Amino acid sequence: MEIYQGVNFFELPPHIYAIADNAYRVMCAEYNNHFILISGESGAGKTEASKKILQYFAVTCPTTEQLQIVRDRLLLSNPVLEAFGNAKTLRNDNSSRFGKYMDIQFDFKGAPVGGHILSYLIEKSRVVHQNNGERNFHIFYQLLEGGEDDLLRWLGLERNPQKYMYLIQGRCAKVSSINDKSDWKTVRKAFSVIDFAETDIEHLFGVIASVLHLGNIQYEEDSNGHAIITNGSQIKWISKLLGVHLSILQEALTHRKIEARSEEVLSPLNIDLAFCARDAAAKAIYGRTFTWLVNKINGSLANKDLTRKTVIGLLDIYGFEVFDTNSFEQFCINYCNEKLQQLLIEMTLKAEQEEYEMEGIEWEPIPYFNNKIICDLVEEKHKGIISILDEECLRPGEATDLSFLEKLEEKVGDHAHFLTRKLADQKTRKSIDWVDFRLLHYAGEVTYCVVGFLEKNNDLLYRNLKEVLCKSKNGIIKECFLPSELDNRRRPETVATQFKNSLGSLIEILMSKEPSYIRCIKPNEGKEPGKFDDVLIRHQVKYLGLMEHLRVRRAGFAYRRKYELFLQRYKSLCPATWPHWPGPAADGVETLIKHIGYKPEEYKLGRTKIFIRFPRTLFATEDAFEYSKHLLVTRIQARYKGCLGKREYKKQKEAAIKLEACWRGALARKEAKRRVWAVETIKRFIKGFINRKNPLCPENDEFIRFVQYTYLTKLRDHVPKNVLDKNWLKPPAILEETSEMLKKICMRNLVRQYCQGITAEKKAQLQQKVVASAIFRGKKDGYLQSISQPFADTRLSEKDINPKVLQLIRGEKIKYVTPVVKYDRNGFKARERQLLLTQAAAYVVEMAKIKQKIDYAALKGISTSNLSDGLLVVHVPEDNKQKGDVILQCEHIFETVTKLSMLANKQNAVQVVQGSLQFHISSGKEGMIAFTTGQEPQIYKAKNGRLTVVSTRTKS
Numbered sequence: 001m002e003i004y005q006g007v008n009f010f011e012l013p014p015h016i017y018a019i020a021d022n023a024y025r026v027m028c029a030e031y032n033n034h035f036i037l038i039s040g041e042s043g044a045g046k047t048e049a050s051k052k053i054l055q056y057f058a059v060t061c062p063t064t065e066q067l068q069i070v071r072d073r074l075l076l077s078n079p080v081l082e083a084f085g086n087a088k089t090l091r092n093d094n095s096s097r098f099g100k101y102m103d104i105q106f107d108f109k110g111a112p113v114g115g116h117i118l119s120y121l122i123e124k125s126r127v128v129h130q131n132n133g134e135r136n137f138h139i140f141y142q143l144l145e146g147g148e149d150d151l152l153r154w155l156g157l158e159r160n161p162q163k164y165m166y167l168i169q170g171r172c173a174k175v176s177s178i179n180d181k182s183d184w185k186t187v188r189k190a191f192s193v194i195d196f197a198e199t200d201i202e203h204l205f206g207v208i209a210s211v212l213h214l215g216n217i218q219y220e221e222d223s224n225g226h227a228i229i230t231n232g233s234q235i236k237w238i239s240k241l242l243g244v245h246l247s248i249l250q251e252a253l254t255h256r257k258i259e260a261r262s263e264e265v266l267s268p269l270n271i272d273l274a275f276c277a278r279d280a281a282a283k284a285i286y287g288r289t290f291t292w293l294v295n296k297i298n299g300s301l302a303n304k305d306l307t308r309k310t311v312i313g314l315l316d317i318y319g320f321e322v323f324d325t326n327s328f329e330q331f332c333i334n335y336c337n338e339k340l341q342q343l344l345i346e347m348t349l350k351a352e353q354e355e356y357e358m359e360g361i362e363w364e365p366i367p368y369f370n371n372k373i374i375c376d377l378v379e380e381k382h383k384g385i386i387s388i389l390d391e392e393c394l395r396p397g398e399a400t401d402l403s404f405l406e407k408l409e410e411k412v413g414d415h416a417h418f419l420t421r422k423l424a425d426q427k428t429r430k431s432i433d434w435v436d437f438r439l440l441h442y443a444g445e446v447t448y449c450v451v452g453f454l455e456k457n458n459d460l461l462y463r464n465l466k467e468v469l470c471k472s473k474n475g476i477i478k479e480c481f482l483p484s485e486l487d488n489r490r491r492p493e494t495v496a497t498q499f500k501n502s503l504g505s506l507i508e509i510l511m512s513k514e515p516s517y518i519r520c521i522k523p524n525e526g527k528e529p530g531k532f533d534d535v536l537i538r539h540q541v542k543y544l545g546l547m548e549h550l551r552v553r554r555a556g557f558a559y560r561r562k563y564e565l566f567l568q569r570y571k572s573l574c575p576a577t578w579p580h581w582p583g584p585a586a587d588g589v590e591t592l593i594k595h596i597g598y599k600p601e602e603y604k605l606g607r608t609k610i611f612i613r614f615p616r617t618l619f620a621t622e623d624a625f626e627y628s629k630h631l632l633v634t635r636i637q638a639r640y641k642g643c644l645g646k647r648e649y650k651k652q653k654e655a656a657i658k659l660e661a662c663w664r665g666a667l668a669r670k671e672a673k674r675r676v677w678a679v680e681t682i683k684r685f686i687k688g689f690i691n692r693k694n695p696l697c698p699e700n701d702e703f704i705r706f707v708q709y710t711y712l713t714k715l716r717d718h719v720p721k722n723v724l725d726k727n728w729l730k731p732p733a734i735l736e737e738t739s740e741m742l743k744k745i746c747m748r749n750l751v752r753q754y755c756q757g758i759t760a761e762k763k764a765q766l767q768q769k770v771v772a773s774a775i776f777r778g779k780k781d782g783y784l785q786s787i788s789q790p791f792a793d794t795r796l797s798e799k800d801i802n803p804k805v806l807q808l809i810r811g812e813k814i815k816y817v818t819p820v821v822k823y824d825r826n827g828f829k830a831r832e833r834q835l836l837l838t839q840a841a842a843y844v845v846e847m848a849k850i851k852q853k854i855d856y857a858a859l860k861g862i863s864t865s866n867l868s869d870g871l872l873v874v875h876v877p878e879d880n881k882q883k884g885d886v887i888l889q890c891e892h893i894f895e896t897v898t899k900l901s902m903l904a905n906k907q908n909a910v911q912v913v914q915g916s917l918q919f920h921i922s923s924g925k926e927g928m929i930a931f932t933t934g935q936e937p938q939i940y941k942a943k944n945g946r947l948t949v950v951s952t953r954t955k956s
């Protein structure tokens, strides 16, 4: 299979696989339907060939897990059909006794996806009678041989074919070449794969067993000569298995219902007719069950999806056969083979030669034997054998097989292929019996015995038997015998006519498909391996017309194709024809083959077709096409990808533009909104401005809030940084109050900050300044200038003081020392002295001497002028101990006075006088000091005896 798969047809030696593969590949490539006709004599190997083909497809076709089931069913439908439809004959141990046409359906990928079987005329007579050396259908023996004990018991059967009348007439129930037991196993397994339910199988074997029981029914003649059934056991089993009423069945097997006008009369049968009725029932039951089986298998092979499928049909039909005695069945079988031979001739020899002529190709006609004349002899309307047979069957009056023979002699007696004893010459007469007629078939002479022809052609089943079967409870029988059949009063078509018609439609089916042929040659008559009987083979080669075929093939052309199709397939091989050829296809093909380089002897151009002589030419072209296909595919792919890319780009571009537009729109809308908002805001602002003086209302609310907000945020950056900074942002009218409050808070805050930053010394200093302020502010010139000059702790340190003095005032803490000028109270003589202040007293010190001590408790007051001089008078009480008031002049007048007044706690006792000052010299004696302003500061004793102090005027 591997070797033949996908290889060009003529490249390898002939083989069934080559044919199967070729049909398959052409089907895939051209997407059309095919059939493979397998012909040959009985036992030549048709059925085996068809199985090989099926196996080939099963192995080589692509498949999926899902399709595996279809594959198995296709394969396993065979053993089932063979069990029920094949039998051992003298010619073949596994002879097909029915015709089979099987369609294998493929999907577009070439995977087998379903199938359908048509069956043709099963040889029913075999059910009730077999010739010597032949058997009934396999299934009976398989059941008895292989069936489980339980099953047989249930069916009422014994495991011995010898017990059954229907199985032993050929006297060879057991055959060494057939293993019924293992075949049974295969069939049982196949049933489960082909989707048979257990009840189906039960019913099926019920039918098979019933047929066996029917065969064992025996009749006896009663006193009236009527048939009666002798032993009741079989009929009981049948009644059980088929589910029919026992007594009705019994009656149906012994009586015949005659319809006279409106009455129905039961007439008893004589013993011969009773046997006939029994056999007719067995044949009908088996025959219809076989049809049911085929339908059931079709149901399981059916592909339900509706996509288009292509098919390869396999025709494996009963082969041409000749026995010692040939009956109606052989007549039908051989007629069928005649028809197929006709088809073959039509489709090959005749068609091919006619085609050359039609196409105007130079051609020397090759003579061949056309068997149409024999087909006509059998099937021609009114004049053919079948018509004569039918006529005889339907004719009123006493028609018999012999009267039929007479009619034949009368009507077709002069036909070259027909002979009877009466018509034959002396020499041949002996070989023909009085009840025989002889046909000269394409494959040889066959002598048919007319006995049974009429009965078999009529194939009648008594009405009451049909009625019984219609009422059966067995599912299969119920389906096979429908009550509607009883109502139909029309006479059914005869068997031969039915067969003729079904063959007609088969030929039609085949004609619509592309053919392939397999011709099986039977090598010997003895079913022996490895033995080739020259005479026998030569005979077959001759009648099959193989020599003529060969001659036509040799002289003819291996390949022909309509111009259109050829061009369509190979146009890619030539630039001029690819992708389109504008002119007529014939010219296109001419251009194409010129381009490829066909030599003149390799081809001929007909009227509508190109003919290629050698397979190799075509193969070369095909190979080139295979190669170019890849290039084409690449180009198509590239183009397609380009298209996709462009489409995608366009889409993206459009999307980008759309996005841009949207975005711009959004921006514009936002801008417009902003402007509207701005206009609104400005409007509100102006309105607010107009209404700013009004009390808070919706019109000015926002404006006012804005003003407040701006003022406050601005103020944040302009708050004073220190206590002395008096700048304050001017508030809008509405915020004046707030501003005031804020200012205060701010000031307080600054002050607090300032205060927190003040040290103890500084505090002391400031306290002194405060006291100074209380005393001097606005009263004495030079005060303002003094404010910024800090007070010193002392103007002289302890080392400037004489130690003796320090010794004297030990125990008192020195607080302040400053150099002073002391003026005598009387003469106003100026003397340099030190003024030394402790916490308890003030001392006027001259070198090591304390000139005067003034206890603070005794200090009466301190006076200064309002001018810028540095003169101060310390007033003391007028008592003896005290020397009198002290007149001093010091550089730092504000500092000295303040310290003194504070140490003495006499701040309130300080006075600033204007013009003159009276002072106490000694008890009862007063002096005066006059203060004036002048160019130069000076102090002197005036002529009036007063101390005169001149100061320069300071601006303040």
Ligand SMILES: Nc1ncnc2c1ncn2[C@@H]1O[C@H](COP(=O)(O)OP(=O)(O)O)[C@@H](O)[C@H]1O
Pocket (backbone or CB within 6 Å): 040, 041, 042, 043, 044, 045, 046, 047, 048, 049, 092, 093, 094, 095, 096, 319, 520
């Ligand atoms: N190619 C073959 N090689 C050997 N034996 C074959 C071959 N074909 C068929 N046979 C034998 O011949 C028998 C009959 O073949 P079969 O196909 O049933 O014949 P047909 O269907 O033509 O009547 C098979 O059972 C098998 O034993």
Ligand SMILES: [Mg+2]
Pocket (backbone or CB within 6 Å): 043, 046, 047, 048, 094, 095, 096, 316, 317, 318, 319
């Ligand atoms: Mg066969």
